[in-house]
Amino acid sequence: MNAIAEFKGELAALSAALLWAVVSVVYGYLGQKIPPMLLNLSKGVVAIALLLLTLFLRDFLLPALDSPAFLPSLSSPFNTLNEFALLPLFLLILSGAIGITFGDTVFFAALNQLGARRTLLIHTLAPPFTALLAILFLGEQLTLIAWGGMLITIIGVAWTIAERVSGTNSTTRLLPGVSLGLLAALAQAVGAVLSRAALAQTAIDPLWSTLIRLLAGVSLLLLWMLWKQGRQVLAGLGSQRLLAIVFVTAFFSTYLGIWLQQISLKFAPAGIAQTLSSTSPIFVLPLAIALGEFVSIRAMLGAVVSLVGIALLFLWR
Secondary structure (H helix, E strand, O other), X not given: OHHHXXXXXXXXXXXXXXXXXXXXXXXXXHOOOOOHHHHHHHHHHHHHHHHHHHHHHXXXXXXOOOOOOOOOOOOOOHHHHHHOOOHHHHHHHHHHHHHHHHHHHHHHHHHHHHOHHHHHHHHOOHHHHHHHHHHHHHOOOOOHHHHHHHHHHHHHHHHHHHOOHHHOOOOOOHHHHHHHHHXXXXXXXXXXXXXXXXXXXXXXXXXXXXXXXXXXXXXXHHHHHHHHHHHHHHOOOOOHHHHHHHHHHHHHHHHHHHHHHHHHHHHOOHHHHHHHHOOHHHHHHHHXXXXXXXXXXXXXXXXXHHHHHHHHHOOOO
């Protein structure tokens, strides 16, 4: 039990990665039936409803919004927010807007340009982006073991993903897709650091931070889609069977997954939390084998390398 308490941030990040790996198989089916932006919106709405129900059952009426201790010297207008204990709320709203609304949008756009493998390969840059931003803006310091563990984990994940990249269509428009992929990775990193800033030294519960981020991200996404598509925005959700599948996937990926991610950002350094949360491609391999897909020796070796890196991340303290 002591080990679980000591590493609850790291364990939460790995649990989130595992959930996202399992649900990604279902998203492969849903993506053929529902437009990506509508899928993102619908699962966000379901997750918000589940979070509100959970907060009601736990009698969490209002979040504690004391300001982060490591942000006392921010200049105006942040000082005003700090005085009224609204800075964590502002940071979480900004995190949702950048990480969910903008980050997920450009991630889906990159998927359309590059395909899943190349997009995920570029997305492995999110953890080092997160670690560097946390050093610059939060003053976080990592040991050499932690940096080594991050590097080895990222190399293992990238090696596993890149295994099939060479087989993708050579006519794919690389430059726009790579640009979108880099923007998505940077947006995820900024969103993670903003969440870390709001969570690390405040009393706010990760459940509340998850809800605030989702409300901000989904609200902006809905406004954008209504502006672009009007009433046709919900046209892709006509089947009750699809709605049921969306509900189940939203429960595991968005409700539980993002909640676990927020727990990891509260109790582990941002770079490490982001690295462990990005190991979904490794967890996908056993699922692929179970579904009868061929998994190469190279992919298996990449998974082993990542596991070595993960082990180092549990030894960094």
